[in-house]
Amino acid sequence: MKIQSIRGFNDILPEKIKRWHRIEERARTIFELYGFSEIRIPVIEFTDIFARSLGTTTDIVEKEMYTFTDRDGSSITLRPEGTAGVVRAFIEHSMYAQSPITKLYYSGMMFRHERPQKGRYRGFYQIGAELFGSKEPLADAEVIIMLWRFFEAIGIAPYLKLEISSLGDENCRPAYKQKLVEFFMPSRNQLCEDCRRRLEVNPLRILDCKKESCKQIAQDAPSMLDNLCSECREHFESVKNTLTSLGALFVSNPRIVRGLDYYTRTVFEVTTEELGAQNTVGAGGRYDHLVEELEGPPTPAVGFAVGMERIILLHEKKFPEGFQKEVDTFIAHLGSEAKKTAFLLAYELRKNGVFTEMDYENKSLKSQLKRADKLGVKYTIIIGEEELSRGKVKVRDMRKSTEDEMNLEDVKKLAIKFRI
Numbered sequence: 432m433k434i435q436s437i438r439g440f441n442d443i444l445p446e447k448i449k450r451w452h453r454i455e456e457r458a459r460t461i462f463e464l465y466g467f468s469e470i471r472i473p474v475i476e477f478t479d480i481f482a483r484s485l486g487t488t489t490d491i492v493e494k495e496m497y498t499f500t501d502r503d504g505s506s507i508t509l510r511p512e513g514t515a516g517v518v519r520a521f522i523e524h525s526m527y528a529q530s531p532i533t534k535l536y537y538s539g540m541m542f543r544h545e546r547p548q549k550g551r552y553r554g555f556y557q558i559g560a561e562l563f564g565s566k567e568p569l570a571d572a573e574v575i576i577m578l579w580r581f582f583e584a585i586g587i588a589p590y591l592k593l594e595i596s597s598l599g600d601e602n603c604r605p606a607y608k609q610k611l612v613e614f615f616m617p618s619r620n621q622l623c624e625d626c627r628r629r630l631e632v633n634p635l636r637i638l639d640c641k642k643e644s645c646k647q648i649a650q651d652a653p654s655m656l657d658n659l660c661s662e663c664r665e666h667f668e669s670v671k672n673t674l675t676s677l678g679a680l681f682v683s684n685p686r687i688v689r690g691l692d693y694y695t696r697t698v699f700e701v702t703t704e705e706l707g708a709q710n711t712v713g714a715g716g717r718y719d720h721l722v723e724e725l726e727g728p729p730t731p732a733v734g735f736a737v738g739m740e741r742i743i744l745l746h747e748k749k750f751p752e753g754f755q756k757e758v759d760t761f762i763a764h765l766g767s768e769a770k771k772t773a774f775l776l777a778y779e780l781r782k783n784g785v786f787t788e789m790d791y792e793n794k795s796l797k798s799q800l801k802r803a804d805k806l807g808v809k810y811t812i813i814i815g816e817e818e819l820s821r822g823k824v825k826v827r828d829m830r831k832s833t834e835d836e837m838n839l840e841d842v843k844k845l846a847i848k849f850r851i
């Protein structure tokens with residue numbers, strides 16, 4: 432037997448990992464600005480947790496979970512998504528009793544037995560966030576805006592589209608479901624086998640079917656947005672108005688169903704046209720009954736998850752050179768005093784988070800500049816004895832090939848920053 436990884440599972444090699452680190456760092460920075468804290472939960476839970484939260488008639492639970500019988504006979508499942516486990520932890524640790532609002536984010540590997548395709552693996556990474564304790568539209572808007580700020584901070588926002596909709600609630604959804612049943616009944620025999628069953632158990636799911644014949648029939652199906660009760664309509668309008676007031680560009684798309692049962696009211700998707708058929712990079716929504724469903728106290732909540740592999744693919748396509756290094760230096764030095772200063776300066780700059788490199792030998796300026804070039808740094812700081820005696824150094828912009836004199840003390844204060 433050839434030694435190899437399992438189909439659908441892949442390695443992320445060192446040459447690729449920098450991009451992952453940068454993107455993950457920016458997610459953390461932004462989420463923490465919005466008051467979210469990281470939670471780390473197990474990759475495996477009792478199967479029941481997922482079946483009860485995702486819904487037993489969803490594709491994930493029906494076809495895609497990695498479920499095993501543990502040695503003691505209990506059924507356990509590798510997590511297909513993050514929300515169910517976070518909700519389980521939220522309840523188990525009585526987080527609702529500690530603060531009226533709980534904001535959590537997570538990142539890690541999820542597992543779904545799907546057909547592997549470009550940008551879609553069976554073992555894949557997601558970053559997600561959940562806000563517990565508010566039913567207000569501002570909470571929906573905040574979570575959506577935070578996600579959007581993350582996309583802006585890594586530069587991919589211009590290639591993304593934000594779509595939002597509402598799935599209604601327990602007041603208006605049952606009547607809408609009934610309308611759907613009435614709509615689909617006459618064409619029941621043209622529906623795929625799955626959808627014929629969905630018609631009985633969960634007609635909403637038909638709107639999500641990938642089969643062309645079902646899509647065709649579903650085209651003229653009544654829209655949830657036209658069937659919202661007044662509270663749900665008001666909530667949806669308020670989310671949209673808040674997003675608009677923040678300058679967010681979005682489209683309202685009544686076709687968003689989401690593959691999970693737990694959503695109520697707001698749902699949203701972030702899609703791109705840059706990656707072919709695999710176009711959803713992130714999605715989320717409100718789930719006001721899930722905590723209760725899992726035997727916690729009634730707690731409204733809203734959250735999202737983004738697929739890291741697809742974000743990475745898009746980022747690679749748009750920024751093949753990786754993240755632009757903002758302050759990135761090589762220190763060249765001439766003379767023994769300059770060399771000592773260079774070494775101390777490198778120490779200071781690295782302390783500030785600036786990538787800094789220098790030569791330890793006494794090479795010629797030409798050979799040092801050659802190395803700086805090879806490293807692709809943005810600036811080379813040249814320390815010569817004459818300038819140093821005046822407390823100055825030369826800073827060479829490697830791309831523009833220009834040189835400026837700067838105070839050594841000012842150069843020491845250079846620090847890496849990114850716009851967020």
Ligand SMILES: [Zn+2]
Binds near residue numbers: 624625626637
């Ligand atoms: Zn179908």
Ligand SMILES: [Zn+2]
Binds near residue numbers: 599600603660662
């Ligand atoms: Zn409603």
